[in-house]
Amino acid sequence: MYSEKVMEHFMNPRNVGEIENADGVGQVGNPKCGDIMKMYLKIEDGIIVDVKFKTFGCGSAIATSSMATEMIMGKTIDEALSLTNRAVADALDGLPPVKMHCSVLAEQAVKSAIYDYAQKNNLQFDGLEGFDPNEDHDHHHEEHED
Amino acid sequence: MYSEKVMEHFMNPRNVGEIENADGVGQVGNPKCGDIMKMYLKIEDGIIVDVKFKTFGCGSAIATSSMATEMIMGKTIDEALSLTNRAVADALDGLPPVKMHCSVLAEQAVKSAIYDYAQKNNLQFDGLEGFDPNEDHDHHHEEHED
Amino acid sequence: MKKRVYLDYSATTPMKQEVLNAMLPHFNVQFGNPSSIHCFGRENKAVIDQARQIIAKTINASADEVFFTGGGSESDNWAIKGVVSALKGKGKHIITSKIEHHAVLHTCEFLEKEGFEVTFVDVDEFGIVDLNQLQRSIRPDTILITIMYANNEIGTIQPIKEIGELAKKHNITFHVDAVQAYGNVRIDVQELKIDLLSLSAHKVYGPKGIGLLYIKKGTKIIQLIHGGAQEKRRRAGTENVPAIVGFGKAAELAYQDLEGHVKHLTFLRDKLINGLLEKIPYSRLNGHPTKRLPGNANISIEYIEGEALLLSLDMVGIACSSGSACTSGSLDPSHVLMAIGLSHEVAHGSLRFTIGDFTSEEDVDYVLKELPIIVERLRQMSPLYEK
Amino acid sequence: MKKRVYLDYSATTPMKQEVLNAMLPHFNVQFGNPSSIHCFGRENKAVIDQARQIIAKTINASADEVFFTGGGSESDNWAIKGVVSALKGKGKHIITSKIEHHAVLHTCEFLEKEGFEVTFVDVDEFGIVDLNQLQRSIRPDTILITIMYANNEIGTIQPIKEIGELAKKHNITFHVDAVQAYGNVRIDVQELKIDLLSLSAHKVYGPKGIGLLYIKKGTKIIQLIHGGAQEKRRRAGTENVPAIVGFGKAAELAYQDLEGHVKHLTFLRDKLINGLLEKIPYSRLNGHPTKRLPGNANISIEYIEGEALLLSLDMVGIACSSGSACTSGSLDPSHVLMAIGLSHEVAHGSLRFTIGDFTSEEDVDYVLKELPIIVERLRQMSPLYEK
Numbered sequence A, B: 001m002y003s004e005k006v007m008e009h010f011m012n013p014r015n016v017g018e019i020e021n022a023d024g025v026g027q028v029g030n031p032k033c034g035d036i037m038k039m040y041l042k043i044e045d046g047i048i049v050d051v052k053f054k055t056f057g058c059g060s061a062i063a064t065s066s067m068a069t070e071m072i073m074g075k076t077i078d079e080a081l082s083l084t085n086r087a088v089a090d091a092l093d094g095l096p097p098v099k100m101h102c103s104v105l106a107e108q109a110v111k112s113a114i115y116d117y118a119q120k121n122n123l124q125f126d127g128l129e130g131f132d133p134n135e136d137h138d139h140h141h142e143e144h145e146d
Numbered sequence C, D: 001m002k003k004r005v006y007l008d009y010s011a012t013t014p015m016k017q018e019v020l021n022a023m024l025p026h027f028n029v030q031f032g033n034p035s036s037i038h039c040f041g042r043e044n045k046a047v048i049d050q051a052r053q054i055i056a057k058t059i060n061a062s063a064d065e066v067f068f069t070g071g072g073s074e075s076d077n078w079a080i081k082g083v084v085s086a087l088k089g090k091g092k093h094i095i096t097s098k099i100e101h102h103a104v105l106h107t108c109e110f111l112e113k114e115g116f117e118v119t120f121v122d123v124d125e126f127g128i129v130d131l132n133q134l135q136r137s138i139r140p141d142t143i144l145i146t147i148m149y150a151n152n153e154i155g156t157i158q159p160i161k162e163i164g165e166l167a168k169k170h171n172i173t174f175h176v177d178a179v180q181a182y183g184n185v186r187i188d189v190q191e192l193k194i195d196l197l198s199l200s201a202h203k204v205y206g207p208k209g210i211g212l213l214y215i216k217k218g219t220k221i222i223q224l225i226h227g228g229a230q231e232k233r234r235r236a237g238t239e240n241v242p243a244i245v246g247f248g249k250a251a252e253l254a255y256q257d258l259e260g261h262v263k264h265l266t267f268l269r270d271k272l273i274n275g276l277l278e279k280i281p282y283s284r285l286n287g288h289p290t291k292r293l294p295g296n297a298n299i300s301i302e303y304i305e306g307e308a309l310l311l312s313l314d315m316v317g318i319a320c321s322s323g324s325a326c327t328s329g330s331l332d333p334s335h336v337l338m339a340i341g342l343s344h345e346v347a348h349g350s351l352r353f354t355i356g357d358f359t360s361e362e363d364v365d366y367v368l369k370e371l372p373i374i375v376e377r378l379r380q381m382s383p384l385y386e387k
């Protein structure tokens, strides 16, 4: 089902935890849907110098959180904002189709944390245009039973 | 499907053939239905001294014909008329339910031959009361396919 | 090889060796079509009649009341669609429960679109059908009640006898999905006043792709699969001889020492449940504490999502299943867990371990050792968990 | 042991050893439910996807257009009932032929009772569907044409391509029952413009109880079996892993040397047909002399009834089947033999020999030696036969 890379990040996720007095904190998802991602950013001079996450969610949610933190660590805010869910998924050697929305969650978590930073500091970023931190991401309906 | 006795009579039927100048000849069944039994009787002093049959039909039709001829050979007409299809079937150690009608055919063939004899000789037999040689016997509907 | 502990017997079971041995000759030696009248066919006709006899006996039915199908789902579909088609002149109301298997639930939902009306009766916190509500739901135009014998997720066993009597009293056809119950409880269709009963062989160490529908003599039902004259013209298709033989053998084995089987499973189940509840804080048992399948342990573990648990268990070789929708990318968690009143979050973090005849105490101990570690690790990652 | 010659391959086939070998691990070692996300499940998910791929390729379909079922009869029922349910808003007319398998015929007759209208097109003396009549039968409200690829009794192969084009031209869904054709002809669903195609594994040396329905992408069809999300939610029920694997292997073997298979069968078939017609007076071949299945020899033997022939052949170890209704105690002989214009009497005395991969020339010689003796013996007993 999952690539080795997904499983590796799932079993050994990078950057798990919280940042005290983070410059930006974002939370997306909904426990009712079985997934919440919370992301903490430490930002200095427009650079993401530290990032941590906590995730309640499936294997793919955890792996994409982990991968996303790795991909934005040390990057500028604009670079971080240009991170797409597809890029995260690709970096994990792909995700099953029904699990693509978990990567959307990761993209949104990053954006949401930056949004929080922008709000607090009264900043504007092109990459946040049209972004609504309260918007729900899509879920596919699938079920299995035996 | 069939008892050993049925198969034995089917493979080695008794009294196959025709009797020239028979005293009574009966034919029942219908080629369209896949079964015809023709029975020939030689009768002397009210006793069946010879009987032969020809049958176009299934294994059970052939076996019941054969058994029926054995059961009436040497018997009086009244005894022959009291032969039931069940007695024929029992004598063969039973028949599958869908094949019971073949034994009915055998009973009818005997009656029909005696009926012919009675007609020719202007005789009346209690056992023929209500017997109509042209009546159809019942057929079950069943089919098989693969 | 890596340690592998299979605790998903409700999903499917491995076939017992005796079952496989019974089937083997029928694949390429004694392989004839039982409907053929030649020797190759006849020898198999006897063989399937014998299997039919064995299975019929295990549910106290007569052999001419049991019909082989392609599985439990087909049996459920046939029972429900077949009865309502046959009785649609009489009424259009169906009663079922909120915790049925999808083979029943989705069939009922489909029939709603076709113009039938369905009442989905609630269950209590243990998953037991609300008998009062069921009784109140009965209408003059109710033509079918379909309630499962035991639930596949939480293992709760229903008061089938009471429902059977209710159905009988109101002259309503009663269908029971006993796919999970079979082989784990003694089922007497006559005593329970059941008109139709669905079974599936692969849940009782038999082959996949073979099921059965018991149809009480006189029950009005229309075929689901038309065609050849097999199964007394009620279910067309060349008889699946090896699978039927295997089902027969599995049924025989299941009921030859039911008590021993139940005892073995119950012991391991209770050890697992008690051990997990003790070792894992914020965990709870789902389903009824005693009115449950002997092999079913369904627990909720708060603050974690089920698929993550499943994957982590899989990494250490433990196979089980979860009530989380995330296992398949769906929004909604298990309809069964919701029906017993779990919150979404808790339902998402549920695990079903199902124990079977090949489970050892060592297997249970292994889970008791591994799972608490996994839970702790995942909780550390969870934004919902505050130590 | 008594000599046994099996010449009833159209009824069912023995499984090939390679097929059995491929299936064996999946009964009790690699037995997981493919829908489970743990390792036991995942390893089988890959396995069924592979079988799906193999079979899809043999009919030039893509893997996501083929759906496993419980057999050919289920496939036929699903195709027909599923399409007409989906399209009932558009029309209520179905076209089929007089010589379809009962899985198609009885399904259509059932639908007639449900308010659909069915045209049963005639066939000529060789059993070929009357294309002109078919064309004339098309109405604005025709929603389905269902015609079999090759007939199971007389082996006649239909002009599927012409019918496919006709259906396409009128925008009518086209279903083909290819249960007998598969493995004996090359089938290209795209070239033939087929929307739905039914297959059954046990006719091609695969397991019983597994079939397949090809559903061309975009075809409107409703499920026959509702429930779990298997087969992309179109056919519920735990996947029959061993049978699917076996079907895949059988498909692979069938198409890896189709030409060799056809050559072998055709040679033996023609030897059998020519030998019998030569040695038995008052006999005739049924079906088309060349447009026929490579293994099918169907002959009528006048003045004798089929079951008596069958039983006598069985006594010397030869297994075949007959067009006689007496084989099962029915009044009417085969609808196929009646449709090609045989009289009742002649139809009753018909035999079908079907040759397969394990048939040897010696087997054929044995029939050529035994059957004339049997015919003579039975004719001596027949009141219809005058030498």
Ligand SMILES: Cc1ncc(COP(=O)(O)O)c(C=O)c1O
Pocket (backbone or CB within 6 Å): A145, A146, C071, C072, C073, C074, C076, C101, C103, C148, C150, C151, C152, C177, C178, C179, C180, C200, C201, C202, C209, C211, D236, D237, D238, D239
């Ligand atoms: C309660 C219940 N009903 C029906 C089914 C369907 O059986 P099958 O998968 O054999 O079609 C299952 C299992 O899948 C089940 O657990």
Ligand SMILES: Cc1ncc(COP(=O)(O)O)c(C=O)c1O
Pocket (backbone or CB within 6 Å): B145, B146, C236, C237, C238, C239, D071, D072, D073, D074, D076, D101, D103, D148, D150, D151, D152, D177, D178, D179, D180, D200, D201, D202, D209, D211
């Ligand atoms: C032409 C045809 N269609 C359908 C079927 C039904 O297939 P199954 O017996 O696998 O259900 C058969 C064989 O029985 C057949 O010959």
Ligand code: FES
Pocket (backbone or CB within 6 Å): A033, A034, A035, A057, A058, A059, A060, A061, A099, A101, A102, C326, C327, C328, C329, C330
């Ligand atoms: S978080 Fe729900 S499926 Fe991944």
Ligand code: FES
Pocket (backbone or CB within 6 Å): B033, B034, B035, B057, B058, B059, B060, B061, B099, B101, B102, D326, D327, D329, D330
């Ligand atoms: S004569 Fe027709 S079934 Fe016996």
